[in-house]
Amino acid sequence: MLARALLASALALLISGDAVRLGWGALSLWHLLFPYLWMFVLLESGRARRRIEDGEVFLAGGAMAMLYGGVYAKDLQHGLHLAGVDWPGALCAIFDGGLTTMLALHAAERLRPRREEEAAEMGLLATVFLVFCFGAAAAVYGVKTAFNFYRADRMLGSTWLVADILFAGAAWLLARRAWTRTEEEAEAGRENWVWGLAAFAVWLPGARLVARVCLAAELPGVLLYFFVGVWTVTAFGLFWRLWRERGHGDLFPVSGSRPALAAALWRAAGALLIVAAFGADINDPGAAGVFSAAIDWPSRALFAWAFLTSRLKV
Numbered sequence: 001m002l003a004r005a006l007l008a009s010a011l012a013l014l015i016s017g018d019a020v021r022l023g024w025g026a027l028s029l030w031h032l033l034f035p036y037l038w039m040f041v042l043l044e045s046g047r048a049r050r051r052i053e054d055g056e057v058f059l060a061g062g063a064m065a066m067l068y069g070g071v072y073a074k075d076l077q078h079g080l081h082l083a084g085v086d087w088p089g090a091l092c093a094i095f096d097g098g099l100t101t102m103l104a105l106h107a108a109e110r111l112r113p114r115r116e117e118e119a120a121e122m123g124l125l126a127t128v129f130l131v132f133c134f135g136a137a138a139a140v141y142g143v144k145t146a147f148n149f150y151r152a153d154r155m156l157g158s159t160w161l162v163a164d165i166l167f168a169g170a171a172w173l174l175a176r177r178a179w180t181r182t183e184e185e186a187e188a189g190r191e192n193w194v195w196g197l198a199a200f201a202v203w204l205p206g207a208r209l210v211a212r213v214c215l216a217a218e219l220p221g222v223l224l225y226f227f228v229g230v231w232t233v234t235a236f237g238l239f240w241r242l243w244r245e246r247g248h249g250d251l252f253p254v255s256g257s258r259p260a261l262a263a264a265l266w267r268a269a270g271a272l273l274i275v276a277a278f279g280a281d282i283n284d285p286g287a288a289g290v291f292s293a294a295i296d297w298p299s300r301a302l303f304a305w306a307f308l309t310s311r312l313k314v
Helices: 001-016 017-027 029-047 055-072 089-113 124-146 149-154 160-182 194-214 221-244 258-276 285-309
Strands: none
Touching: 001 017, 001 029, 001 089, 001 258, 017 029, 017 194, 017 258, 017 285, 029 055, 029 089, 029 124, 055 124, 055 149, 055 160, 089 160, 089 194, 089 285, 124 149, 124 285, 149 285, 160 194, 221 285, 258 285
């Protein structure tokens, strides 16, 4: 199981697109250990005692995104946002966290199919690793908080602690829901709010792209709102159709889903190509724009379709 956790962690590091956001520094050992290896070791260890399928993995990935991106790294906090929180980004982070975790495990299952004898618990080594990494992350968080590194780097105001509590609470709720689902006898299916989250995560980058194109073409404001409205109606219609047809998919987990694997490959290859083309400047708006329009948007749509219409083997 440790080999599977390592494989999934390496895949998640590529699929996440962190290389575009952080440059080549995203491929550092600590970033691999926490959050990725820490999370996958936790999931693999829990699998020995509980039923963990794609729905639970999605929630666990979303919880880790809130804990890491919201509290530890504070990628979702900045003084330029309302109350210091990137609210749309936080919603998309939940979706992207679930997407990254699920695609990594699904691709790992395809590359290294799970065997029955791998159901054994990981034992003391896993426990020591989990405690050590979480303790190290807590120590880093404590030092950066005590010396105001976070507030200086992110230009945070006096509401940073409230934001930390909100993100920690969101992580707890998602993790608690994933834990509750593992106690159920059968897979509970997709929850209603997940449909809305997927729709928003796919709609937002599309709307931003349409707005950028209209601004670049210097179109009148009324046309900008018109084209964004057309995209909104189109996206709503597509997800409404998926919603009406829910429950018609295969009840058995799919191994090697083509849309899911295509999304994983597109994100991993695209992120590496963008960093190679633009360099490791993490503040390059061109790299972020290309990733959002050409990589993030279509891969989110592919994953959403695969996730909402079928069950993926993880």
